[in-house]
Amino acid sequence: MRTTEPLPPIAAIPVAPALTIRGLSKTFGDRVVLDGLDLDVAAGELVSLLGANGSGKSTALKCVVGLETPSAGVVQIEGAPVERRAAMVFQGIHLVPRRSVLDNVCAGALGRLTWRHSWSTWAVPNDVREEAMACLARVGLADRAHDRTGRLSGGQQQRVAIARALCQRAPVLLADEPVSALDPAAAEQVMTLLRSLTNDGIAVAAVLHQPDLARRHSDRIVGLMHGRIDFTGSPRDVTDDLIGQLYAADRGAA
Ligand SMILES: Nc1ncnc2c1ncn2[C@@H]1O[C@H](COP(=O)(O)OP(=O)(O)OP(=O)(O)O)[C@@H](O)[C@H]1O
Secondary structure (H helix, E strand, O other), X not given: OEOOOOOOOHHHOOOOOOEEEEEEEEEEOOEEEEEEEXXXXXXXXXXXXXXOOOOOHHXXXXXXXXXXXXXXXEEEEOOEEOOOXXXXXXXXXXXXXXXXXXXXXXHHHHHHOOOOOOOOHHHOOHHHHHHHHHHXXXXXXXXXXXXXXXXXXXXXXXXXXXXXXXXXXXXXXXXXXXXXXXXXXXXXXXXXXXXXXXXXXOEEEEEOOOHHHHHHHOOEEEXXXXXXXXXEEOOOOOOHHHHHHHHXXXXXXX
């Protein structure tokens, strides 16, 4: 099922979704990468974004989290401007390997600490360390809190990155190819974890290159083509044909 119908304007939405994107556009030079993207993700929903290389998936997430500045459009979290309220995990994980697992998770709280606190652990208040420990317990790694992060496997490090995102207390978690570098068992574990976060009311948007994982773990799958939504539907409705068309039609966009 293809949907080309635009989503309603923000003013007409009775209860704001966790994440609302309207008319999001991004150009790099004369290249249009996002072309009026509309997307909602509800609290407690996991939405997977599929699309060929270059279709604009990562750019869309970066615009939400503030790593790119949109050329046009509106992004809101719970009906308000974004302001650091979306957390992001990446394929490349982006932890500090020499620091302890707990230090890395505490870093998620840095955005809300005063200038007197710093990356140094002794300056991190006890309540933040306790919260970071709870986030680590949530991802099943409390027993590794004092290990050097670089000693953990890729799948474990991705779970630490998710714990750091939880420590940010963001209602929206964006995951850009979170399992692309992982073996199948670790990928399954990370997707199961992301899925479980929706039970806590977190809205999750994940860019994936694995349609099977998307089908098994998502509430909704969105296909992106040339920076616009090509289709959106439940995993049951997103057929192999539809996915095949998504990748075939966009071939060469990257
Ligand atoms: N900072 C940038 N400057 C110029 N072009 C960029 C920049 N970032 C992204 N692009 C271009 O925008 C297009 C979309 O990139 P994006 O990373 O969003 O695609 P994607 O759908 O996530 O692809 P992939 O699946 O390969 O990660 C690509 O052609 C890319 O080269």
